[in-house]
Amino acid sequence: MLKEKKDIDRIQNDIIEEFQIFENDMEETLEYLIELGNNLSILNTEYKIDQNKIKGCLSNVWLICKKEDGYLFFEADSDTKIIKGLISLLIKIFSGQTSQNILNSNLYFVEKIGLKNMISSKRISGYSNIVDKILNLAKSYKD
Amino acid sequence: MLKEKKDIDRIQNDIIEEFQIFENDMEETLEYLIELGNNLSILNTEYKIDQNKIKGCLSNVWLICKKEDGYLFFEADSDTKIIKGLISLLIKIFSGQTSQNILNSNLYFVEKIGLKNMISSKRISGYSNIVDKILNLAKSYKD
């Protein structure tokens, strides 16, 4: 697998670099996130069930996980485009990694791309709930 | 009766004038009040009963009233000297007046002699409770 070669921090650093052109301009940052969200492959409606819903978000967020050859792959959807864009970044980072890598990871890209808001008011955006869900899934898929 | 000739406002004005030498110096004002308190004739212990006690004062305050020839006469005592001094002024003002005069009166001397404290924190000093008691007695002695 290709993904394996890029570790989590390198992907985060790539994302941070990618966002640098916005120079912390919130408007452009959010517009780009929305674009990313629009490009995220659509989650099959069969997965949009309560069981896959993440609790504590302002909007509906669904997330599923599959394991293949020891690697985890995530798919997700949300009815807010900005969150969906954020999720697409999380998927970019975590999809194709091993459980262990995910559990050992340390997320820092969100603050660095000027979205501190998202984290501090975590109860509203649900960002941290999404991350928690990913970690829990990684834990449950660990052998 | 001599008292009758001096109305309540004139006595108040006299008191205010009397206190003017202290130029609002709190220390001297209070010392003079204590002196006045010490000079107040002692209330007979037989009167120092619960019935004559004024409620809501930090210290014990007793007050009695007698009616003679249509005029009211007050006697009082307190275990704090400053309150006793203040009471001696109230007695000077009200003793020897008719119920009607007392009920029609408007007290303003306390503020004017620099003791605004006494009034504003009325729940502690009990000043207003003492005045209320005098007014109630005046009302009950009205024919």
Next chain:
Amino acid sequence: MNIINMIENKQITEIRKQFPILQTNINKKPLVYLDNASTTQKPNSVINKISEYYKNYNSNIERGFHTLGSQSFEQVNKTRETVSKFINSQNSSQIIFTSGTTESINIVANGFANELNEEDIVILSELEHHSNIVPWINLCRNTNSKLEVIPILKSGELDFKFIHNIIKKRPKIIALTYASNVIGTINDIEQIIKIAHEYNIKVFIDAAQAVPHFAINVQKLDCDFLAFSSHKMYGPMGVGVLYCKEEILQNMKPLKFGGAMIEDVSFCDFKYREHPYKFEAGTMNISNIIAFNEAIEFINQIGFEVIEKYEKDLFEYLIQELQNISQIKIIGNPKNKVPLVSFIAKNMHPFDIGMMLNASGIAVRTGNHCAQPLMDKLNLSGTVRVSLSIYNTKEEIDFLVSTLKKILL
């Protein structure tokens, strides 16, 4: 739009200058604060009064006898008098200082705990804020009494037919918001109180959203209880008011017990002080109560005549402009509204709209606005809410509208 321009050019510029936060930037854009229903900003007079207090006469009150203490006491009393005049209560001792509307409501709901049983009914409406729902659910649970809810019509107004019917079941209390924090509906509470009192039903009014926008006269309304928060009317945080009718205050039990509310205490018994003190256990929020006075003075100085007229014109302009944006659907259409509006957009989640507006320096609220039952009724997961205040301007609305158009296209 004449009025807006007229007042705006002269007085509003002056008013805005009194609010230092209106001169700041958010995300490098000038702050456009349109979240006034959550909390208003504070004028310099309020902010400075707090500093003045701490720098000159900070003291606990009434627990001894020194000059600082009596200054603080006098100033707290002054606010009590000002509030009393502001809502025209008979007596300033009917004004109880609380930590906010929420605490005020809890005092009232708790005060009914001994009076209800399983045959009794408590009435709310679908328009209520969580703070005027949950204390009553808790009361009904503790007393096994029943909760009934006045539904709203499509317009967002209360269903008066329902009210006329339910009232015949002789509920014990009706707890109602004066103005909805989601739709803006101003309820005809004078009418409801009149009907309720014919059946001897007590009426509690949650005036949190009403009090910054128009004059309230508790004697004219004849309400039994009324509550509001300082922070929603240009005043400091952590201060609320509960007004009650005199005879109710005498018998109602307090929610909290402690120092300052006690006349006499031994380990066997205690005696309350008279109201309002009975309900004000512990050291109060003295600094903020004192500065609250300046907030009411701020309102008084402008006057509700000007406030109502200006806010009404500005609000009409806002609605008209929003209606021109085809993607937007405004929630509810009541005749009388405080100047706040909720909307959704066909092609964008409220959360995304809020985030995008924020990126342009515009502060609005998104979400369920602590009114989830109303959201459920309206079949919405959330809305965008724009709420106005005396310092908002036509230019700000223009900027909001143009930004919205940009976002939603």
Next chain:
Amino acid sequence: MNIINMIENKQITEIRKQFPILQTNINKKPLVYLDNASTTQKPNSVINKISEYYKNYNSNIERGFHTLGSQSFEQVNKTRETVSKFINSQNSSQIIFTSGTTESINIVANGFANELNEEDIVILSELEHHSNIVPWINLCRNTNSKLEVIPILKSGELDFKFIHNIIKKRPKIIALTYASNVIGTINDIEQIIKIAHEYNIKVFIDAAQAVPHFAINVQKLDCDFLAFSSHKMYGPMGVGVLYCKEEILQNMKPLKFGGAMIEDVSFCDFKYREHPYKFEAGTMNISNIIAFNEAIEFINQIGFEVIEKYEKDLFEYLIQELQNISQIKIIGNPKNKVPLVSFIAKNMHPFDIGMMLNASGIAVRTGNHCAQPLMDKLNLSGTVRVSLSIYNTKEEIDFLVSTLKKILL
């Protein structure tokens, strides 16, 4: 007296400069503030933080999504973290913001309402403040449980023999002050908690008078609950703290219900959010909570090592000087004291002493100090209380003592 002089000359002058009120006059005399047990004065950092908040990011928190709101939220969180570190709680979610010690105690007493019955016993001590008495009397009344009171010895210390005996009756809870606000006694609560926990008894600690004077470590103490007020530790008014053990927080019911403490609500049911939010209904005192952080930082910057040493030396000096005034009788003589002392005079009523001192610019408290049961036990109607703080000086004590001598001669 070396320490006093040494620290005073250098550091205390600097500290005093941070308190603008210490530069003011009372009755034309420089203010000598010796009423710190009622409320302390506030340093500039605290006062300025409040203004900074209102001028830059005033906003309701967590009810939507804009930059002001998340700034406020972050700052409130910061204070929660700071408090958590200050008392060394395992987790910052164990720190509940209340309106003051009194509310904190009411939350705990109310939290026990469902757990007690007529066979249960609640234990207090004779040293308690009204705020740690009346909520418990109310609880005992509502549950028909019994109140027992730990007596004090002549020294003003708790009778440990009584404690050892009463504990065998297996009371449900012991509610105890860490330090007396009248006599100053520091109770050996670590010892009491140890004994109590052997019998599975919960212990509530009223730390209002302790927290400004020495470090508190809730994990080391192992107390189940602990409460204190911001305003008694250099912080703003209207903010208190309740610390509870994690497992207790999960099950304890809140005192107030409303917005912000609710996860899910319909008219039939509601679900609490997790703690601390469960106990923080309604809009909090955001400005003052944020500025409270600066008060703790003020203490941390000086450090309890310096505070304890300086206050101890200054206090010893005070006691020694008071003992030299023959008309004065000091109340109680416990081994460990916070720096406050109550006294009476043979020839003068406390009220008169307080008034005369006030005339000289000296602020002390007189009265029963919200501890009437203790007064009754001591057979006193009131005392004069002098209470020290880090900014008091030897010169101030000299002035107090010389004024007292003048008054009492």
